[in-house]
Amino acid sequence: MSSARPRLAPETPKMVTAWDTATGRTVYMTPSREWSVNIADGAVLVGAAADDALAFAASDEGRATDPYVMQVSPLGEIDGREIIRETIRAVGPTNHPMFGKQAGNP
Amino acid sequence: MPLIKGGAPVSCSRRFFADEETPPDPNDAIVSLGRLVAAGGDVFRSVRLMPADDPLALAPHIRRLDLIEIAFPGFRDGRGFSAAQLLRRRLGYTGELRAVGQVLRDQVFFMARSGFDAFLIDDPHAEEIVAAALSEFTVAYQSAADDTRTIWERRWNARPAHTRRDDR
Amino acid sequence: MYRYDEFDEALVRERAAQFRGQVARRLSGALKEDAFKPLRLMNGVYLQLHAYMLRVAIPYGQLDPAKLRQLAMIADRYDKGYGHFTTRQNIQYNWIRLADMPDVLDALADVEMHAIQTSGNCIRNVTSDHLAGAAADEIEDPRPWCEIIRQWSTLHPEFSFLPRKFKIAVTAAETDRAAVRVHDIGLHIRRNGDGEIGFEVIVGGGQGRTPHVGVTIRDWIAKAELLSYLEAIMRVYNRFGRRDNKYKARIKILVNELGPEAFAEAVDTEYAAQGVHEAVLLPQGEIDRITEYFASPDLPERPARSVTFEAARAADPALDRWARVNLRRHRTPGYTSAYISLKSQGEAPGDMTGDQMRVAADIAEQFGFGDIRVAHEQDLVLPHLAIDDLPEVHRRLRDAGLAASNAGLASDLIACPGLDYCNLSNARSISVGNAIQAVFEDPEFEERVGPLHINISGCINACGHHHVGHIGVLGVDKKGEEYYQITFGGRADEKAAIGDIIGPALKGDDVAPALRRVIAAYLDLRKGPGEKFIDAYTRLGPAPFKEALYAVD
The missing domain is CATH 3.30.413.10 (Sulfite Reductase Hemoprotein, domain 1)
Structure with missing residues (x-):
């Protein structure tokens, strides 16, 4: 992993996120274990299901790099102490909104 | 584990003996620096240096040695490159200098330039790996422990007068 | 400006080809990220929040119009139309796909550029005074020695896997614009008592979590000895620098744990032990050859006071302010050095669009003797401009949004x-x-x-x-x-x-x-x-x- 992320309790809802290996774009793991650039497609997981998904992600190196789990609400909204970082990852840099996903860029 | 020397796999009858092991024949034993020094000048002829070992401690023994292994614990620990340069250039060591441990494809070029002539690599394709790694660069700026003619030498020996690319 | 010969070019091309192979191995799954990471880092490729980032070396901040236009092309074709100039006088691209990296490195090689050693635990891009070769207060141009150090440190067989990254800066002016005292090694070109030009050697400066101002370990060393002496410093660091804790691995920690005197003694001992055959062989002809590339441009004689310019600034308060704030004294009467501030209100400091890069390249070509520098303050500098040309230069910069009049002031942050x-x-x-x-x-x-x-x-x-x-x-x-x-x-x-x-x-x-x-x-x-x-x-x-x-x- 590129840098240490906060530890999350098993019951905390979470999402598996990573970087697309070929493009470097932020991606989220979907319920069917595909990868999507759209956080709305990400699976909300708890407990052993989250551990399993992360283990799968770690084995999916050709597609996704440096996976980790991030905290989300039960509805899949970004939550917890890394809310600013994860919002920027999900949406794009706050100083260049025209370059981020908020402007419809991939 | 393949040992590549001179571009080809070779076999070696010597092996490393930990300090508590007793080798049947000291001529076939690779030993630690501490053991070599403690045994005095004329017992062993092969030694393994760990990253923190002082290569200059081999000075009194260097004439007798014909195999020195330098251990690389991982990509990040580059002390073995300095050890190799000191052995080759400061102590004038001419025997086999073997890289052991994590001998990684992308460091082999730097190892060869630092004076290593043998690579113990845990990979069935070791021969191809070494060949590929050593063919990636045909030029080098600095003088080192190998016999590469440096760019600086080539510029000044190869050309009667220097010419700029834009003059050509 | 230095131009590559066939050897310099071969090395950069071979490095790009090597990285193409490494990227292919990564994309095919043959290389895992753990093994690939140190390799990509040695080519300046990071994985940042949104994408891969490529840091391109701009040795000692030296650009020319062809290089800057190529940087613009890369910004437009492979990024989102802009690049970010850094405090190491480099440029970073924030949005490049890994699959495109080999093509970008080839495009850089086409203009004698590369990304070698812009990251990793090796000797990084050498930095210098952005007014080198133009400043009135320098002893001589430091750039030839920067280029020599660049060549010496490139793929150095012994010093490419150091305990931590290693930064060298060189200045030759009494006013230090290169921050040499906060570098791992700072070299200050000085005269000794006999008037001979050599280097003061400063070691152990740095920032990070344990900031230190460097200490002088040699008041003066002759040019002929410099590289061998640097090898002695590097060897002491490579052998004895801490590797148990990444936050204590910089040379500043070694210098402070040993004490500056003991560190200097260790370097002197190593240096004295070097045999003749261990010295770095740099033929005088090679020093002369490299130095020749940095000869001052042929500056036609101009009046020290420009009537055109004085009239224009009297009529245009914006030009007047820009001239008052962004110009620096040139050693030749009738000429000046000018900052192109990349710190307009509300913009990301150091960011420049591809279009702006092309404007700056055109101005440099037409008015600036083809010379452009990156300052460590994340601005560009046109080191040689005729004062007569300033009204036109300013007009073009203003039209491109590049005429912020704040060089050295608070908003030039x-x-x-x-x-x-x-x-x-x-x-x-x-x-x-x-x-x-x-x-x-x-x-x-x-x-x-x-x-x-x-x-x-x-x-x-x-x-x-x-x-x-x-x-x-x-x-x-x-x-x-x-x-x-x-x-x-x-x-x-x-x-x-x-x-x-x-x-x-x-x-x-x-x-x-x-x-x-x-x-x-x-x-x-x-x-x-x-x-x-x-x-x-x-x-x-x-x-x-x-x-x-x-x-x-």
């Missing part, structure tokens, strides 16, 4: 990319930087405040050089909220000092108002317009500034 881009960052730098810039939106006010360096880092790695800002701003994370710690009194020049931490960190929104109060206090307290902020702080100490920082509006 240094900022790292921060949490908007960087994977290591704790807090945003750009937004707080923009808020601070807004305090100085009125150019009259900003000029009245005078020279002031505000440096912002988004984390303790200090890429924004906050330790050596007259005012430093360091982003910290407090339970998920962005806070900023303020330091005063740092400086990166010949009187280098590490700033003092003033007190508890401030919330992001509170930083700009607090600094507004500090500036008001400074204007009240200073002896007169001639006393800079840093000098007033040195004279008065932190107390009155601290009081202003934490006062309630």
Whole structure:
């Protein structure tokens, strides 16, 4: 992993996120274990299901790099102490909104 | 584990003996620096240096040695490159200098330039790996422990007068 | 400017080909990220928050129009139309796909550029004075030695896997514009008692979480000995620098743990032990060959005072202000050096669009003898301009949004990319930087405040050089909220000092108002317009500034 992320309790809802290996774009793991650039497609997981998904992600190196789990609400909204970082990852840099996903860029 | 020397796999009858092991024949034993020094000048002829070992401690023994292994614990620990340069250039060591441990494809070029002539690599394709790694660069700026003619030498020996690319 | 010959070119091409192979192995799955990471880092490729980032080396900040146009092409074709100039005089692209990296490296090689050693635990891009070869106060041009060090350090067989990254800077001017005292090795070109030119060698400076001002371990060493002496320093560091803790692995920690005298002695012992055959062989002809490339451009004689320019500035207050703030004295009468500020209000400091790069390249080609530099303050510099040409140069810069008149003033602040881009960052730098810039939106006010360096880092790695800002701003994370710690009194020049931490960190929104109060206090307290902020702080100490920082509006 590129840098240490906060530890999350098993019951905390979470999402598996990573970087697309070929493009470097932020991606989220979907319920069917595909990868999507759209956080709305990400699976909300708890407990052993989250551990399993992360283990799968770690084995999916050709597609996704440096996976980790991030905290989300039960509805899949970004939550917890890394809310600013994860919002920027999900949406794009706050100083260049025209370059981020908020402007419809991939 | 393949040992590549001179571009080809070779076999070696010597092996490393930990300090508590007793080798049947000291001529076939690779030993630690501490053991070599403690045994005095004329017992062993092969030694393994760990990253923190002082290569200059081999000075009194260097004439007798014909195999020195330098251990690389991982990509990040580059002390073995300095050890190799000191052995080759400061102590004038001419025997086999073997890289052991994590001998990684992308460091082999730097190892060869630092004076290593043998690579113990845990990979069935070791021969191809070494060949590929050593063919990636045909030029080098600095003088080192190998016999590469440096760019600086080539510029000044190869050309009667220097010419700029834009003059050509 | 240095031009590659077939050997320089071969090395860069071979390196690009090697990386193409490594990327292919990664994309095919043959290389895992753990094994690929150190390889990509040695080619300047990071994985940041949104994408891969490529850091391109601009050795000693030297560009020419062809190089800058190629950087523009890369920005447009492979990125989102812009690039970010850094405090190491490099450029970073934030959005390049890994699959495109080999093509980008080939495009760089086409203009004699590369990304070699812009990351990793090796000798990084050599930096220097952005006014080198033009400044009135330098002993000689430091760039030939920068180029020699670049060549010597490129793929160095012994020093490519050091305990930690290693940065070398060179200056030849009494006024240090290259921050040599906060580098792992700083080289200050000086004369000895006999008038011979050589180097003062400064070791162990650096920023990061344990900032240190470097110490001089040799007052003077001859040019012929420099590279061999550098090898002695590097070998002592490579063998004895700490590898057990990444935060204690820089040479500054070794120098301080041994003590500067013992460290210098270890280097001298190693140096003395080098046999003749171990010396770095750099033929005098090679030194001469490289030096020749940096010969001053042929500057046609011009009147020291330009009637055209004087008339134009009298008629145009914007030109007048730009000329007053952004020009620096050239050694040749009738000429000047000009800053192209990349710090317009509200823009990301150091960012430049591809279109702007092309404008700057055209200006340099037409008026600037093809010479362009990157300053470590994240601005560009045109080192050789005829004063007669300034009205036209200014007009073109203004049309391209490049005529901010703030070089060396408060809004010309240094900022790292921060949490908007960087994977290591704790807090945003750009937004707080923009808020601070807004305090100085009125150019009259900003000029009245005078020279002031505000440096912002988004984390303790200090890429924004906050330790050596007259005012430093360091982003910290407090339970998920962005806070900023303020330091005063740092400086990166010949009187280098590490700033003092003033007190508890401030919330992001509170930083700009607090600094507004500090500036008001400074204007009240200073002896007169001639006393800079840093000098007033040195004279008065932190107390009155601290009081202003934490006062309630």
